[in-house]
Amino acid sequence: MTDRPVLAVEHLTFTIGGAHIIDDVTLEVPQGEMLGVIGPNGAGKTTLFNLISGVVRPTSGRILMEGKDVSATAIHTRARAGLGRTFQTSSLFPALTALENVRLAAQVRLGAPISIVRFPRATDDATRAARAGLDEVGLSHHAETEAGVLSHGDKRKLEIAMLLATDPRVILLDEPMAGVASGDVAGLSEVIHHVHTSGRTVLMVEHHMDVVLGLVDRVAVMHHGQLLACDTPAAVMADAAVQSAYLGEPL
């Protein structure tokens, strides 16, 4: 943890018409950490992700990636700098096969040559990256399946594979378990765990507390736009301020 943090936000504030959606949040995420972000609805979790990924610009404060201020840069600039994210709503192309979905994402990273007549071979870089991405989330057997007919859990895995194909160093997962059948939660947790242990830094907003506590190194608790606590799961659960303000009663 002596390294420079891969991602840091400093005194981040975002207001709409005087209301503080995000209120003076300061947070450092070291390389390779998995950080859970929890908090009740309206606490500002998704807004925090939108600020970090560049969907909205902060009112004040800074966002640093590996020490560089990216607060004013565009979404695709941050994506190219190694920041990837999923959204709460599904972002797949249902009529394309799983492999084609991931290939499309891989093309962005590898760049599509101007040539339109050169057929990509099965072994070209984008296809290889796509197959590796599918393999990593355990969807290789569904490579030729249309994305639209996959189960909810597999769709989420496919989104993660698309994300991995763009080779991000920092991954923001926005409620990856939302809408996933309870039987698929364990498998998806395993995929997320693997994504993390393979060396990537992961931030995850999630309501399933058991999932969060089982996966993450630290938990950030948001409440009314403020960062209430940020510590190991055990320490956060024991924190009196968290218990009274967010959880309402001792766990």
Added chain:
Amino acid sequence: MSTIVLLLITGLGLGALYFLVASGLSLIYGLMGILNFAHGSFLTLGAFAGWELARRMGGDSWVTLFASMAAGAAVGAIVAAATEFLLIRRLYNRHIEQVLVTVGLALASVALFDGIWGTDPIYVTGPAWFAETTEILGARVPNDRFVLIAVAVLVLIAMVLFLRLTRYGLIIRAGVENRAMVTALGIDVRKAFTLVFAIGGAAAGLGGVLASHYFGYVSPQLGGSLLIFAFIVTVIGGLGSLTGAAVASVVVAVLQQFANYYLGGTGDLVVVLLLAVVLLVRPSGLVGRLA
């Protein structure tokens, strides 16, 4: 029997022409949501370009025919790409303006063609083989029909392979499904827009040269008359669907031929009735899927 065979093969030939126009219309609508009323002008211009080249090369040889087809496709592609780049690009998601611009372009181009080549039809001749017939099951089928059908099938195969196997094909198919998400992935879809216009224009230009041989003449009105049926084909096949356009082209053209022969020239009426039935029963068209 021989009449049925003749009507069927002639219908397939006409269907080939419809497909060459409708494939571009369908791709353009599927990716960009644009109804391109100027598409007939690409066809007419392709036909005139092919004829001008054939006139200069002289002779009615196969080489001349293939050269004029290549010229028609090239001119169609260039003019279509330029139309997208100079006019349409500024009007994405402004549908009323798009309709006004493409309709205006169609009207203005017909007037321009009138001015350059005159309003009278210009008669064209192909290779000598075109003027002959081949006997199939007792029917004497004009030979140009076979070339039309073969070219349309090749164009369909080429388009499907392009969409299925190339990087831009993948971007176009994804864009037809969800254009906003393709943009969110960081892909510049504007190149794909220009490319789709160029492909559609090439098919239309090629169709123009073939149409001039099918009908035996070129005129400034050539594109407009085919465009109406191509739009009907596109709607029946399902907007944005290439295979749908292919299937609907054949169904519409064959039905038209049979109705014209057996129901006293009511082919156009029957086609419009078919359109109404499809819109009532299956509003998304026969095939609601690209390629």
